[in-house]
Amino acid sequence: xxxxxxxxxxxxxxxxxxxxxxxxxxxxxxxxxxxxxxxxxxxxxxxxxxxxxxxxxxxxxxxxxxxxxxxxxxxxxxxxxxxxxxxxxxxxxxxxxxxxxxxxxxx
Numbered sequence: 091x092x093x094x095x096x097x098x099x100x101x102x103x104x105x106x107x108x109x110x111x112x113x114x115x116x117x118x119x120x121x122x123x124x125x126x127x128x129x130x131x132x133x134x135x136x137x138x139x140x141x142x143x144x145x146x147x148x149x150x151x152x153x154x155x156x157x158x159x160x161x162x163x164x165x166x167x168x169x170x171x172x173x174x175x176x177x178x179x180x181x182x183x184x185x186x187x188x189x190x191x192x193x194x195x196x197x
Contacts (some may be wrong), residue, residue, distance in 0.1 A: 131155035132163050135174040153182060 130141035133156040144157035156175045158166070166174070 128165050129157045130160055131180075132158050132166065132171045141159045153179060 109175060129144040131144045132141055133153075134142050136142055144155050146152065146155055156171075156178050157189070158174075
């Protein structure tokens with residue numbers, strides 16, 4: 091009878107441990123996922139046709155980058171990229187009247 095209880099306790103412990111391991115392997119969403127993704131600036135193009143990583147060195151100069159995930163940018167046509175950048179620049183231009191330079195989000 092004691093051996094049976096011992097086996098049940100061990101089985102219960104193993105099930106809990108297995109559940110813990112499975113929970114650890116689940117992909118985490120939110121910011122964890124967001125930071126691991128690669129983002130590129132679709133408003134610029136390198137000499138080889140790829141896009142540079144998103145961001146800029148000097149935040150006081152120039153326009154804000156139009157960032158997209160690599161896999162999203164790869165599916166966009168050149169015309170879609172230009173239109174998206176154009177919408178963002180238009181919103182930036184309208185938003186700069188007295189409100190200061192802040193990033194603007196355009197779809």
